[in-house]
Amino acid sequence: MASSDLDQLCCHINEKIGNIKKTLSLRNCGQEPTLKTVLNKIGDEIIVVNELLNKLELEIQYQEQTNNSLKELCESLEEDYKDVEHLKENIPPHLPQVTVTHNFVKVSDLDPEEPVKVEEPAPTKKPPKEQRTIKEMLFITSDEFNGIPAYMKSRLTYCQINDVIKEINKAVVSKYKILHQPKKSMNSVARNLYHRFMDEETKDTKGHYFVVEADIKEFTALKVDKRFHVILNILRHCRRLSEVRGGGLTRYVIT
Numbered sequence: 001m002a003s004s005d006l007d008q009l010c011c012h013i014n015e016k017i018g019n020i021k022k023t024l025s026l027r028n029c030g031q032e033p034t035l036k037t038v039l040n041k042i043g044d045e046i047i048v049v050n051e052l053l054n055k056l057e058l059e060i061q062y063q064e065q066t067n068n069s070l071k072e073l074c075e076s077l078e079e080d081y082k083d084v085e086h087l088k089e090n091i092p093p094h095l096p097q098v099t100v101t102h103n104f105v106k107v108s109d110l111d112p113e114e115p116v117k118v119e120e121p122a123p124t125k126k127p128p129k130e131q132r133t134i135k136e137m138l139f140i141t142s143d144e145f146n147g148i149p150a151y152m153k154s155r156l157t158y159c160q161i162n163d164v165i166k167e168i169n170k171a172v173v174s175k176y177k178i179l180h181q182p183k184k185s186m187n188s189v190a191r192n193l194y195h196r197f198m199d200e201e202t203k204d205t206k207g208h209y210f211v212v213e214a215d216i217k218e219f220t221a222l223k224v225d226k227r228f229h230v231i232l233n234i235l236r237h238c239r240r241l242s243e244v245r246g247g248g249l250t251r252y253v254i255t
Contacts, residue, residue, distance in 0.1 A: 072159035
């Protein structure tokens with residue numbers, strides 16, 4: 001056996017012996033009354049630190065969820081801001097513009113012998129026919145969201161629910177724009193949709209705005225899946241819509 005191998009073996013044995021001595025000394029320390037009290041305090045403090053770490057981990061998870069919700073809300077607000085800017089830059093030209101003009105005449109400039117001419121106001125144009133307003137679903141407020149039972153909303157966020165409301169409103173507006181459109185101006189696609197809309201009307205939906213799943217698929221990019229129906233259940237809970245069934249169809253009525 002080489003001398004280097006023998007030295008390594010001796011070092012290994014000495015290390016094991018040192019570990020055994022430390023273990024024996026620690027065991028003896030635990031049996032001394034004074035040191036035993038200190039060790040118990042250390043154990044209690046370790047338990048307290050462990051509980052604080054668990055609370056810290058839960059707080060970090062909550063903050064991460066809040067951060068994600070705020071990011072989604074920020075993205076939604078940015079989209080709304082872009083929509084507002086687009087509306088601002090594309091105001092329809094047919095809207096009446098109000099211009100106020102003031103003509104002031106000094107009394108000293110008037111000739112007392114000359115009759116004062118009073119200009120008659122120009123005849124006002126007839127205002128365009130008012131467009132029918134289409135009822136849309138109101139967005140969920142933060143208080144309403146917090147009041148939704150946890151089992152019902154699961155992992156859905158405030159922004160995700162309102163995004164679905166936005167898409168449902170899009171389908172409602174698209175549908176009733178066709179229904180309010182003069183039949184003579186309809187193309188074949190709009191006319192077919194018009195007839196389908198009329199066939200889906202019932203005495204219970206008369207005077208109300210509603211959509212069916214076919215409208216969601218026709219006018220939006222939403223997937224009519226399990227998640228969609230969970231959100232519909234939340235909207236019924238928040239009294240944003242009701243259901244009218246019949247003829248193999250479920251009609252989602254805006255309330």
